[in-house]
Every structure is written in C-alpha cells, then in structure tokens.
Amino acid sequence: MKLQLHVWGPAFSLPSIEAQCLAAISYCSLALPKDSWELVASSDPSVSPTGELPALQNGSIWVSRFRNIVDYIRKYSNGEWDLDRDLDESDRADNTAFSSFVESRGQALIDLSLYVTSQNYYGNTSPAYGSLLQWPNQWILPPKLHSAAKTRTEHLGLSSLDLQAMEDQRQREHSAAVAAGHIPRNFIQQPRETVSGLLGRTSQQNHFRIDALTGEFFEPLEAMLGQKSSLLAASTPSSLDCVALGYLSLALIPDLTQPWLRDAMRAKAPRLSAYTERMRTSCFGETRIEAVHAFSPESAPPSSLPWRAPGRISVTAVGTTLLSTLADSTPFLSEIRRNNRLKQEVESVDSGLSPRERAAVSMYADASKKDMYVSVAAVVGGVAALVGYMFHAGLIAISSGEDEPEEEEEEFSDYLDSGEQPKVADFLSGL
Known part of the structure; x- marks a missing residue:
C-alpha cells in the first residue's frame, strides 16, 4: 500500500496554499521514490483523526x-528515506534551531501577506480557497483561517494592514461621535489608507516594522546560505531546506495585489530568492500547478508529483462540519471545545513544552472547563429557584380548565330538578 500525503490544495502555481504542507510535499518528493507515495489535495482537516493538515496516511x-x-518516514524506511542521515551533531542542532526559526518568523510574515493584508486576502487568498474547497467548507474555513491569522499577528502591531478592520473601527468611532453630538474635523472626509500608502511613506511606523520583520527573517537565511546550494550541507538538501522552501515559496512565488513581501525578499536576499526558485523546480517540477491538476490528475500535464484525486465529501462529513461550526458559534460549547483543543495541543509530543509546563497548561484547561460547568450549573440553579419562588408566591398559577364544565353540568341538572319549564325567551336569550 502506498503512503498518502493529505494536504491543502494547490494555489499560486504551488502544490499547496499552506507552508507546512509545502514542506511535507518537498520532503516526500526528495526522499521517497515516486511510486511509494501519493499526494491527495483533500483540503479538509477533518479527513485526519487529528484534525490537521498535512497528514500522512499509511492504512489505519x-x-x-x-x-x-x-x-515516521525515517522509522518506516529504517533510515533509508532520511534526508538528515548524513548530518553530524552540530548540523542536527542547527537543523532543529533554524527550522524553529523559519516556522515562527516565516509564519508571521505569511499571515501578514496572505491574510492580514486586506487587498491580498480578498483579491487573491480567498478566491484561491474558493477554487479548491467543496461546500460547505468554502464558506466556513476561509473566514476561520483569516481570523486565526489576525489573532496570531496581533502582537506585531500591524493591524492597519487589515483595511477592513480599519474601516470598521472608523465606522464605530464615527457612530460614537454622532451619538455624542459632535464629529471631529479631522475625522470628516478622511481618505482610506492603502497598503501601498502605508509602505510607500518611509515616515510611517508600519514601514519600519515591516522592514524590520522582513530583515530579521531573510537576512540570516541569506547569510547562512552563502554560496552553497543548500542551507546546511554543500550539495544535498536536508529537512531544513524543505521547511525553508515551504515558507519562502509562499513569500516569493504568489503574484499578489500587494506583493510587499516578495519585493522585500528580492531586495534583501537575492541569493535566497534564486535558491527558492531552484528548490521549487527540483521538488515541484517546472510545470505550472493549477487546482485542476489535483482534482483531475489524468487530464493534467506530466508532473513530478504523484497526484491522486480526493474523494467526494460525504453527507456525514458535511453534517459533522455544520455541527462543529454551530458548536464553535455557541458560547458555552465553543469554550469547552477551545479548552479541549488547548489540552490536546499541549499534551502532544511536539508541543515544545517541558513536562512541568504541559502539566500546568493542562491543569489550566481542566480548571477552565470546570469553572464553565460551575457557572452553567449556577445559572440553571438560579433560574430554577426563581421559578419555584414565583410558583410559591402565587405569581404563576396553572389552571387545568377542567372544573368549569363540571360546574355548568351541575347548574343545568339543578335547573331540571327544580321542575321549572324552560321558556322560549330564556332559550333565545341564551343564544
């Protein structure tokens, strides 16, 4: 049985729209024989029991x-399919350190470029997801990914790249000013900021922050690469090169409405840009990759990637997706699910936390869940006590409505027993 690598689907002429998926694809392309694995653009995290992509499937x-x-690939192949087998201890330490560096710094820049920058998200990223997702995920997942990216980059202080958020904030301030009976002069007819304006004026604080972020990411990798063909070894790529390709290709290749990240990479790291193009061709092939190649491999041109068409989404999967979305939108259930995900995240082997830290965070998640249950129980108990008091005080009364007909029957029988003959006038007056 072939190994199956499930990933987010193609976008921007790349085999995936997600950096970790691109890293996994490049590793399998370099390390595994082509007839030993298949690439499936499922674009649905629910296909994996862990709820994450990329995901490698080997039977069950x-x-x-x-x-x-x-x-897993290294253990499965007994070390034969291991790109890091020739690294010494020093290189292995550098591999781990720089992989973490690329993932942390690179993810922030990708989030800012593809998701936080409004013109890129609405003009490029969101349509790309629409072409590779099936219903109902095409309406559910992109907003969730957009929101998650903005949350991950809040600490960078570059929310002004999100023009929609700026406009919403401006509208709220405008409404508040109108409600207060005055509108500041500098708030009237104020033009909307654009990303080009933010980046074009060097006096803007955003420009310096973005310049610093891109420099901190690209320049160390440019210096590390030097004149070599790979980041660590002189000739053979390692898993670090695969990780770097995943993030650097999303910075360099996409043709975006506001390509500030690509421009920064080309200006600050020309050798790194050439290295990314070379690695991209080596791992993904020279053919321009489209979404249709993943869904109809037989109609696609020859490719170095072993595409396999994903299965159609089932009714069960649709129902699960809708129920999960509904649960995440419900305050009580969303809090429970968030705590469960937090606990699962910290208890995973690759969480990067020490046993003491994992125990502390896990205890916090359990305590938060218990507090939620206590709060709900207190509310339910309070409502029940209030209703009971209202019954006891007579504020709420329940009438069965069954006694009134019996009283009417008794009155009618007494009337007949009295011996009086009914009169026509009485009968008509009763009508």
Whole structure:
C-alpha cells in the first residue's frame, strides 16, 4: 500500500496554499521514490483523526505535522528515506534551531501577506480557497483561517494592514461621535489608507516594522546560505531546506495585489530568492500547478508529483462540519471545545513544552472547563429557584380548565330538578 500525503490544495502555481504542507510535499518528493507515495489535495482537516493538515496516511495509521511525518518516514524506511542521515551533531542542532526559526518568523510574515493584508486576502487568498474547497467548507474555513491569522499577528502591531478592520473601527468611532453630538474635523472626509500608502511613506511606523520583520527573517537565511546550494550541507538538501522552501515559496512565488513581501525578499536576499526558485523546480517540477491538476490528475500535464484525486465529501462529513461550526458559534460549547483543543495541543509530543509546563497548561484547561460547568450549573440553579419562588408566591398559577364544565353540568341538572319549564325567551336569550 502506498503512503498518502493529505494536504491543502494547490494555489499560486504551488502544490499547496499552506507552508507546512509545502514542506511535507518537498520532503516526500526528495526522499521517497515516486511510486511509494501519493499526494491527495483533500483540503479538509477533518479527513485526519487529528484534525490537521498535512497528514500522512499509511492504512489505519495517521501522522500529522511536518516533523512527525519526517520521523515516521525515517522509522518506516529504517533510515533509508532520511534526508538528515548524513548530518553530524552540530548540523542536527542547527537543523532543529533554524527550522524553529523559519516556522515562527516565516509564519508571521505569511499571515501578514496572505491574510492580514486586506487587498491580498480578498483579491487573491480567498478566491484561491474558493477554487479548491467543496461546500460547505468554502464558506466556513476561509473566514476561520483569516481570523486565526489576525489573532496570531496581533502582537506585531500591524493591524492597519487589515483595511477592513480599519474601516470598521472608523465606522464605530464615527457612530460614537454622532451619538455624542459632535464629529471631529479631522475625522470628516478622511481618505482610506492603502497598503501601498502605508509602505510607500518611509515616515510611517508600519514601514519600519515591516522592514524590520522582513530583515530579521531573510537576512540570516541569506547569510547562512552563502554560496552553497543548500542551507546546511554543500550539495544535498536536508529537512531544513524543505521547511525553508515551504515558507519562502509562499513569500516569493504568489503574484499578489500587494506583493510587499516578495519585493522585500528580492531586495534583501537575492541569493535566497534564486535558491527558492531552484528548490521549487527540483521538488515541484517546472510545470505550472493549477487546482485542476489535483482534482483531475489524468487530464493534467506530466508532473513530478504523484497526484491522486480526493474523494467526494460525504453527507456525514458535511453534517459533522455544520455541527462543529454551530458548536464553535455557541458560547458555552465553543469554550469547552477551545479548552479541549488547548489540552490536546499541549499534551502532544511536539508541543515544545517541558513536562512541568504541559502539566500546568493542562491543569489550566481542566480548571477552565470546570469553572464553565460551575457557572452553567449556577445559572440553571438560579433560574430554577426563581421559578419555584414565583410558583410559591402565587405569581404563576396553572389552571387545568377542567372544573368549569363540571360546574355548568351541575347548574343545568339543578335547573331540571327544580321542575321549572324552560321558556322560549330564556332559550333565545341564551343564544
């Protein structure tokens, strides 16, 4: 049985729209024989029991996340399919350190470029998801990914790249000013900011922040690459090169409405840009990759990637997706699910936390869940006590409505027993 790698589907001429998926694809392309694995653009995290992509499937065994996939492939092949087998201890330490560096710094820049920058998200990223997702995921997943990216980058202080958020904030301030009876002069006819304006004026604080972020990411990798063909070894790529390709290709290749990240990479790291193009061709092939290639491999041009068409979404999967979305939108259930995900995240092997930290965060998640249950129980108990008091005080009375007909029957029987003959006038007056 062939190994199956499930990933987010193609976009921007790349085999996936997600960096970790691109890293996993490049590793499998370099390390595995082509006839030993298949690439499935399922674009649905629910296909994996862990709820994450990329996910490697070997029969009933599922492995998620790039580092776990690399470890599983190494053990599965007894070290034969291991790109890091020739690294010494020093290189292995550098591999781990720089992989973490690329993932942390690179993800923030990808989030800012593809999701937080409004013109790129609405003009490029969201339509790309629409072409590779099936109903109802095409309406549910992109907003969730957009919101998650904005949450991950809030600490960077670059929310002004999200023009929609800026406009919403401006509308709220405008409404508040109108409600207060005055509108500041500098708030009237104020033009909307654009990303080009934010980046074009060097006096803007955003420009310096973005310049610093891109420099902190690209320049160390440019210096590390030097004149070599790969980041660590002189000739053979390692798993670090696969991780770097995943993030650098999403920075360099997409043709976006506001390509500020690509421009920064080309200006600050020309050798790194050439390296990314070379690695992209080596791992993904020279053919321009479209979404149709993943869904109809037989109609696609020859490719170096072993595409396999994903299965159609089932009714059960649709129902599960809708129920999960409804649960995440319900305050009580969403809090419970959030705590469960937090606990599952910290208890995973690759969480990066020490046993003491994992125990502390897990205890916090359990305590939060218990507090939620106590709060709900207190509310239910309070409502029940209030209703009971209202019954006791007579504020609420329940009438069965069955006694009134019996009283009418008794009155009619007494009337007949009295011996009086009914009169026509009385009968008509009763009508």
